[in-house]
Amino acid sequence: MGGRTKQSDKVLPLSPIQQSPIPTVADQVFDELQKRILTLELPPNTKISETEVATKMGVSRQPVREAFKRLSKLGFLDIRPQSGTKVSLISESAVLRARFIRIALEIQTCQTACNTVTSENIKSLRSLINAQREAVESNNRVLFHALDDKFHQEICIVAGVGYVWDIIRDNKAHMDRIRMLSLDQTSQRLALDEHIQMIDAIEAQNEDAASQAISKHLNRIFILIKEIKSGNHNWFTDNAI
Template sequence: MPHQPALSAPVLPARGTIADAVFAELRQAILELRLPPGTGISEAEIARRMGVSRQPVREAFIRLARTGYLKIQPQRRTEVVKISVREVLNARFIREALEVAVVREACEGERAALVEKLGANLQLQRAAQAADDRREFHQLDDMFHRLIAEGAGCGFAWTLIDEQKAQMDRMRFLSLAFGQPAVYDDHMAIYEAIRAGDPAAAEVAMRTHLGRLNQHLVRLKAEFEQFFDDAEQA
């Protein structure tokens, strides 16, 4: 994977504020572990490196703390939160409960538009995998699941999932160093079940897919012990 700078200058969105742009860049840097778990950061340092004032950085820090990515400690340095195994497993439980119901719903009724969108997404996933573009693959992975929820008329379910999976996302990104082929194959199985209108097969495929997290967790804790919360290692 090509070397990436730790941080980029924030790109102001068409709609939004500098704080929104700073939040988006810091969130991506944390998710991709360009700012690794346990890293200490400060408002002044980030403002200098990103070429902005401290106020939008302060606002972004507060939002990132609410997301679960930062621990703000008065009179002490702010830290990127280490990955919580407990929260990863909790998020997986919530995600599986919701997405199994969603994928079964997606198998009912008219599916042509959804199948077409998922097929196009899978082509892009294949290209990202071939290029080992983990950022793109991760984003397409999320889009794949969001498309299923929206196609099933359950977009609200993806909103709930997205709010709960901050800790899981960093682990997922780490696992893409070795896990892209299995993720793609799982997505293909889910796609084929939806195309066939087979809710039972779709449920099995989705459970298999989300169940891989437990296997990856064991491997990643062994390889990246420093990224995980020490209090949860026992």
């Protein structure tokens, strides 16, 4: 009796996973398709197939299938076995849901950052601002969009809640397409000015000013929806996603 091994004493036959920063084929397919959807090279309602993507990108169907599933989960693709896969329409309700989530989380994040920020953090954030300014001058909206995301993510990290950005990222697909549609140089400059206001408030450790700055920044989506929907009504759906 005493020689028997207890169930709880057994060691699971698992080995450490060797993690690598090198993106997988599925990651690369995902990134390329997401970029083309965001920049409207693949506009809403565009039909897209695993076979065609695999052939054109020179990969097998498996990584394409994985990328499709990820894009569908984020709301970029509408996968229907009977009728095929299409780039999803932009859901206005999903855009507004993402705005609500972002404001609720990022107000708290900015307030927290006011109490945790260091001079090195400010230096890093100002560096991102300079990079954004260069993107505006060259009218590189794809780069500006990426730097915009990096800026908001960095504030989450400064506040010690980097995981909050994961929640935001998983809910903002439709909001991203609205933002990309609106990113002419004027809109980029306006976003840049708002980012500077956010940094100034955080550096001054002024929680009220930081809250007002992020609210103003994210609430501008209401104006953008109205402007873009008026010229591209067939890209939108009123159905909740």
